[in-house]
Amino acid sequence: MSPILILASGIAGVLIGMAWYNPKVFGTAWMRMANITPEQAEKGQKRMPLMAFIGFLAATFMAWVLSVVLQTFGAYDWLSAADVAFWIWAGFVAPILLGSFLWETKPFTLYLINASYWLVTLLAMSVILVQ
Numbered sequence: 001m002s003p004i005l006i007l008a009s010g011i012a013g014v015l016i017g018m019a020w021y022n023p024k025v026f027g028t029a030w031m032r033m034a035n036i037t038p039e040q041a042e043k044g045q046k047r048m049p050l051m052a053f054i055g056f057l058a059a060t061f062m063a064w065v066l067s068v069v070l071q072t073f074g075a076y077d078w079l080s081a082a083d084v085a086f087w088i089w090a091g092f093v094a095p096i097l098l099g100s101f102l103w104e105t106k107p108f109t110l111y112l113i114n115a116s117y118w119l120v121t122l123l124a125m126s127v128i129l130v131q
Contacts, residue, residue, distance in 0.1 A: 006060060097114055
């Protein structure tokens with residue numbers, strides 16, 4: 001896979017996260033259900049550039065691994081790539097995140113916000129990677 005497409009997928013992951021967790025989308029509800037206080041959020045703003053960079057590195061690594069999986073499964077068009085991404089999400093991401101609802105007593109809505117973010121992100125990355 002192209003390094004440019006891997007970087008573009010990493011950037012897409014960060015941008016989707018910035019939009020998804022924006023207070024005008026799901027950010028306010030996410031903060032409330034995750035028990036993040038305004039004071040904690042304020043502290044986090046000071047570290048935002050570092051956290052965004054680390055998030056970008058993590059998303060780019062995920063995109064690289066996803067590109068390997070897509071190649072392994074022979075996904076070379078957007079539909080087959082989205083199919084592989086969906087099954088990765090359904091088989092790994094969604095069940096792992098479910099633990100926060102089952103064992104940490106977090107609200108199911110918080111699970112839905114986080115799980116659907118990862119579904120959208122994996123789908124977007126997969127479509128970018130097969131261009």
